[in-house]
Amino acid sequence: MRRLVLGVLLAVLPSLAAQAQSLVGALEWLPPGSLSVDALTRHPQEQLEGGERQSFYVEFGRLAFRSPDVLGGTARKAGLSCQACHANGFATTAFLIPGLSNKPGSIDVSHAFWNLRGEDGSDNPLEIPSLRGVKTKDRFGLDRRTASLRDFTRRVIVTEFSGAEPDALLLDALVAYQEKLQPTAVVYEPVSLRQDLADLTRYLDALRVPLAEEEPVLAERMTVMIRGQIGFIHERFAEDDMRGSRGLLEEWSRQLARIAQQAERSDWVQARSALAELRQAMATPPAVLAADLPRSLYEPEKLKAWLSKPVR
Numbered sequence: 001m002r003r004l005v006l007g008v009l010l011a012v013l014p015s016l017a018a019q020a021q022s023l024v025g026a027l028e029w030l031p032p033g034s035l036s037v038d039a040l041t042r043h044p045q046e047q048l049e050g051g052e053r054q055s056f057y058v059e060f061g062r063l064a065f066r067s068p069d070v071l072g073g074t075a076r077k078a079g080l081s082c083q084a085c086h087a088n089g090f091a092t093t094a095f096l097i098p099g100l101s102n103k104p105g106s107i108d109v110s111h112a113f114w115n116l117r118g119e120d121g122s123d124n125p126l127e128i129p130s131l132r133g134v135k136t137k138d139r140f141g142l143d144r145r146t147a148s149l150r151d152f153t154r155r156v157i158v159t160e161f162s163g164a165e166p167d168a169l170l171l172d173a174l175v176a177y178q179e180k181l182q183p184t185a186v187v188y189e190p191v192s193l194r195q196d197l198a199d200l201t202r203y204l205d206a207l208r209v210p211l212a213e214e215e216p217v218l219a220e221r222m223t224v225m226i227r228g229q230i231g232f233i234h235e236r237f238a239e240d241d242m243r244g245s246r247g248l249l250e251e252w253s254r255q256l257a258r259i260a261q262q263a264e265r266s267d268w269v270q271a272r273s274a275l276a277e278l279r280q281a282m283a284t285p286p287a288v289l290a291a292d293l294p295r296s297l298y299e300p301e302k303l304k305a306w307l308s309k310p311v312r
């Protein structure tokens with residue numbers, strides 16, 4: 001029934017945010033009705049204070065905000081990241097998991113589904129807040145229980161979503177990114193391949209920092225996150241005859257894995273030049289992606305058809 005209700009709501013709500021999450025992960029780990037076409041094909045424009053020129057902290061935080069592996073448990077397995085609920089720093093008003101939400105845009109974050117240790121024994125979905133203007137707040141959470149954005153962020157990761165204890169850099173980065181989310185009106189735009197590819201080049205630019213610093217652990221961590229983002233694009237080229245597009249994305253992912261290996265072996269010169277090459281390839285992506293795009297799951301109609309197929 002909830003699925004039906006959601007369908008009706010989707011038809012009448014004027015604007016809905018993206019869930020920006022793994023399609024395959026969600027199909028496998030979330031109850032039916034957790035994915036909505038509108039939410040996966042439109043999202044609010046990001047708009048950061050200071051535009052696209054940001055520090056490494058902000059850029060790493062931006063990547064981490066979109067990376068399910070910052071979280072643990074079911075969230076991670078389902079491919080959910082901060083971005084899934086707080087799309088581009090706004091509230092994802094269409095976010096809904098049957099059984100854990102009482103209306104779109106709400107979710108029970110103290111539930112055994114996310115973390116057995118966090119289950120509070122009550123059915124208490126909360127409205128997902130926008131994080132816009134979070135920098136100016138002095139209390140966080142709907143009950144205003146926490147005075148520090150850093151403490152709240154740690155709590156979200158560890159207590160709510162069973163993630164591993166975040167290190168200082170990860171917290172600094174997530175806080176730096178959230179503090180750039182200036183309050184602004186919601187302007188919706190389509191989720192697009194063009195923007196997802198532009199984001200990849202942005203992540204690669206950030207990866208230059210640990211390669212310049214010769215920090216293998218951070219380089220490895222970032223390559224894993226970036227490969228996850230490539231995986232999200234890969235999922236959108238789902239049809240059998242899209243092997244060319246998928247193969248290209250898989251190759252990019254393998255190149256990132258090689259860069260991490262080179263970093264681990266301290267082959268820094270090689271790692272840096274491999275990164276520059278990959279950056280160039282991504283900036284001018286081969287025509288195969290553009291050719292497959294009209295049939296890909298970036299297209300709302302194709303996504304709708306794909307989601308309505310019986311469970312794969």
Ligand code: HEC
Pocket residue numbers: 065070075080081082083084085086106107109126127128129130131134137139140141142143149152153156157174
């Ligand atoms: C499954 C949905 C979901 C995910 C994933 C999620 N959040 Fe939230 N977030 C919420 C909900 C619901 C609340 C309100 C909870 C509360 O008040 O305790 C919230 C509240 C917050 C707040 C408090 C905002 C305020 O104004 O008080 C911050 C900050 C925040 N989240 C950051 C994050 C970050 C960072 C991540 C990723 C590490 C994340 N969230 C992942 C749903 C989510």
